[in-house]
Each structure stands twice: as C-alpha cells, then as structure tokens.
Amino acid sequence: MKTLKFEPINETLQVPTQSDLLEALLAKDLKVLMACGGKGICATCHVHIKDGMDKLTPRTVRENKTLGFITGCAPDSRLACQARVVGEGVVVELPEGMYIERVEDLMTYLGQRAQTNILHPINGSILIAKGKIITRSRLEELKALNVEVQQLKQSV
Numbered sequence: 001m002k003t004l005k006f007e008p009i010n011e012t013l014q015v016p017t018q019s020d021l022l023e024a025l026l027a028k029d030l031k032v033l034m035a036c037g038g039k040g041i042c043a044t045c046h047v048h049i050k051d052g053m054d055k056l057t058p059r060t061v062r063e064n065k066t067l068g069f070i071t072g073c074a075p076d077s078r079l080a081c082q083a084r085v086v087g088e089g090v091v092v093e094l095p096e097g098m099y100i101e102r103v104e105d106l107m108t109y110l111g112q113r114a115q116t117n118i119l120h121p122i123n124g125s126i127l128i129a130k131g132k133i134i135t136r137s138r139l140e141e142l143k144a145l146n147v148e149v150q151q152l153k154q155s156v
C-alpha cells in the first residue's frame, strides 16, 4: 500500500501499489467526468503532481500526446487514469474548476455567476470563468461541445 496526499483539500488516502490515480480520485468521492472512460484522451482527469512525480509510472505515449493539447498543461501534469502509483510521497493537486459533459448541464445555473471555472471536457480550456454570468447566448455558443464529446466517446 502507498499513501497519497491530495491538495488543496488536505486529505490522504492509502492505495494499493500499482493502482492508478483515477481510482484514488473516485475512492475519495471526487467528481471526475471521465469523458473518454479512462482511455487517456480527454482532459477530465488532469491533475498536477506537486511532489513524487518519480513515484508514478512514466507518462505513456498517448498521455504525452493528450497533454500536448490540454490547456493548462505543465511539467507536473498527469492524466490520473494513466498514472500508476509505485512509491511513497505522491502529492496530487486537484485542478480548480468543473468539467461539463453536456451544455444542458449548465441550464440550472442560467443567469447566475459561475462559482468556479467551467472547463472544456476535452482540452481543459476555460469555457466560462469563475464569477462570469452564465448567459443563454453563451450556452448557445457552446452547443458544439456536445458534438465534440459524442465524437470522442464514439472514437474510443
């Protein structure tokens, strides 16, 4: 077993050696959209590793390719579904923001200010910034997103 630490929520979790970070996120009841079903081709399980990058399996070719188009990718970026824990001392920082799968999921927030950044499920870009009002016209503009997500799901 290995101990993981999660920031900024300041929680820890014991996980079996070789388990992936996505399993750990789900075990902590953290909402992960998993738009690609854990295949390493979307942004919804993107995390930053604040410590212990060398205690994870190395990035896969697919992971590097996907991270290449994720907005906000940094040297400490990993896709949780692709990174397996092999040593002690991994500190995972959860990204700020909420991924959406369908534009309709935002309808209940129409006319309100976004409580957090609302993120694109495939590339992680900010669709609606924290504090901005969620307008009907913006949601209309985002409808193409539904098609993108469907195409991604059909391709895996």
Ligand code: FES
Pocket (backbone or CB within 6 Å): 033, 034, 035, 036, 037, 038, 039, 040, 041, 042, 043, 044, 045, 046, 079, 080, 081, 082
């Ligand atoms: S769930 Fe899509 S890349 Fe991890």
